[in-house]
Amino acid sequence: GPQRPYGEFAPDEVAAELNLSYHAAATQLALAHTVTHRLPATLAALAAGILDLSRVRAVADATEPLCDTHAAAVEAKILARGGRASHAVFRQALRRAVLAVDPDGAAQRHELQRRGRRVGLQPFDDGMAELSAFLAAPDAQAAYQRIDALARRAGDADDTRSIDERRADVLTDILLGRHRDDDPIHVEVGVLIPLGTLAGLADTPGELAGYGPIPAGLARELAANATWRRLLTDPVDGHVVEVGRRRFPSPALARQIRARDWVCRFPGCRTPATVCDLDHVRAY
Template sequence: MNRTVARVDPDGYARRCEERRRGRKVQLCHEDEGMATLYAYLPAGIAATIYTRVDRVARRLRSRGEERTLDELRADVFSDLCLGVAGEVEPPRAEVFVYLDFLTWAGLRSEPAELAGHGPIPAQLAREIAANATIRRVIIDP
């Protein structure tokens, strides 16, 4: 559904995405047995970058013989990063795949792009992500 809406009304879709972006927030929900859930409602590109960073560090720890599960490691790495107690950690870097056509990338049109694992994103957001990325070119002929 989002893909169709984004293609039919890219400007309206971009406006609605910006409205959602203004609604970003973090929430705390208390659970049972001394646990809680922390929700972060973030722009998709930022959330994907955070998750990729946490996952990369957790997998590296796991490959070094760590006995905690990958989920436990992700939770612990995330906590350490948020609390500022993480040991030596690589700077933020993630591999996020954004698929956009050349004319949209160049700013000559505003076709929605595709954020892998998420779905369509407005052209402007795709250009922002691409502006701070290492570009790998894949040329296709539709």
Template sequence: MILVSPCFHWSRAPSCGRIEHMVDVEEWVGAPDSLLLDGSPSPAAVQPSGWLALELDQYFSSPADLSDPALIDALVGYERVVAWAQARQARQARLIAELSARRSEPGAVTDWAADEVGTALHLSGGTAAFRTRQAEALVSRLPDTLAAWEAGLLDQRRVTVITEGTATLSDEHAALVEARVLPKAPEQTAAQLRASVKRAIIAVDPGGAQERHEQARRDRRVAVNPEPDGMASLWALLPAPDAVAAYEWLTRLARGCGAEDPRSMDERRADLLADLLSGRLANPDPALPVPVNPGKPLVQLLMPMTSLFGLTDDPCELLGYGPITAEMAREIAASAVWRRLLFDPASGALLDHGRSTYTPPAALAEFVRARDVYCRFPGCRRKVVNGELDHVTAFAEGGATSAANLAGYCVRHHHLKHAGGGWQVRALPDGGLEWTTPTGHAYVTRPYDYRSDPDPP
């Protein structure tokens, strides 16, 4: 047994690849349940440092000798070390900000700190300017984000989401957005954090958010760009409701082509778009007619009643896009067919109701899709409205066709649930789903939270 650092030591059993640890509890950053299957602490639960990097290199250097759980724990351990190393860039940001401040002092010869940074670090002009702007914003406007980065709680990608998202805000509003999003940021994906930042911006500055939308709306346009191999891309910048509605309409038409159509959904959408915009009303293949069904495309909008009636300007959400202002939502609502859904103010989850047949009735299916909003696989942001429903406990094993035993998934993760080689899903009493991987690691997802983000204390 080798003592490598003052806080813990490991021994390794080569025959099974299992790592045994003795860790000072005060050095843990994870909860006490952050353990390997044998009850020993995971390297993911140890404070990342140079010591941890050395020990990972020493004891996890031969992947072939590791058990499946040890492979996952080593993977997470290295990711924490990478985040710790990236956190040193937070300290580098302080140096860049200090250099920029000195170059901005009265009487300084130049204000070209970014050029000095780019020359020293061999960066392009654009990258150096971005790093300088980000450093200045972190030091002057977002000190808590910088502190979280230094602690290894955030990586550079998520720090960039916060700094870029708040770039157009006043210092006061940027600080309010930071206070709202930071508590959950370490546990969120970059996409989830981006949505949280958008919601927070609308919540703290609804008037400014609407003004920026109206300005951006004046920049709507269409462009065509050459691509390799005889292809070209047709690009359009549209108001979010129009873009989402157009995509949903193409998806509806693509599904109407029938299961016998050999093309993928992407190919169908591309062909239909070309047919519609070029004036051809029929599919290029005469054997596969394009069905045109009446009715408006389905556009889902999540909106508090108080915002609908103009009592508040809480952020709303347009599925397939993300948070939008209350004013935009009211414009959509003016010509929409509404269906009222009630949620629990304590948990933010849609209220439950049930059925007992195998195939969910339409009302129950709509309820579950509205409750979950996004695929219930950890970290997935695909919309359930275009996905599939499934029993958590199989109907053949006694599972009821009820809201409590149904969940929405994208196609990929529905297939993974049934053919994923050892994945297990269990419903929790509070409405959460616990996903257990083939290596025994557990992750919990919850239904969509309909509540507005709370004001920070």
């Protein structure tokens, strides 16, 4: 097997000394070894009180699949702005840094994880159970939005169920074939993709609304068949300068529409579709 960075029975000795289980001691020892050998700046930030132990553990976990050079680059990007306002924001910043530093590896890891998508069932007490799904983030986001929209539409003044109960009931009805989709729900999953990434000139991570940073390749995949809205952002601090009112169809959708409609759709107009605007029949 691979050479151990410390003695085979070191976790046992630590466990006995600190009154821990073997697993807890092994986990702490592995973290200590990683931080002291691969993440010295993170260790210094812990000693200085800039990071707490949970953030240190997050850095170690996020950089675990990376080579030493990439791990150091992620560490430098993260520590340049400190511990952030919360653990959740810190973890998002870590994911964004990993995607930016190692885009190829991130794409491979995403594809590997995608092959592990699954549905699980966990029994609980009192006749209850938990049904879970491990999905690609865009699919999970879209599914949740549809469930949420149906649940909010299902409630009325006499409905005493909470929104969580209604979401659970809607999901159950859909899966068991009891839901009638007379008025389809349209969901919108927002993806922020830098122009350079969209054009294939850069691998800057995209952002999935409600989730956070996603690999550049996944962002391009989602944008390939999407309706676009232009957002102009400040190149220095990234704040939004302008939100375009017009939406732009994807190239694939534009080709399909122009193949279907050779000329303008207005009655009597014979202007070629190639020089017409692609617009909504109903105002968006």
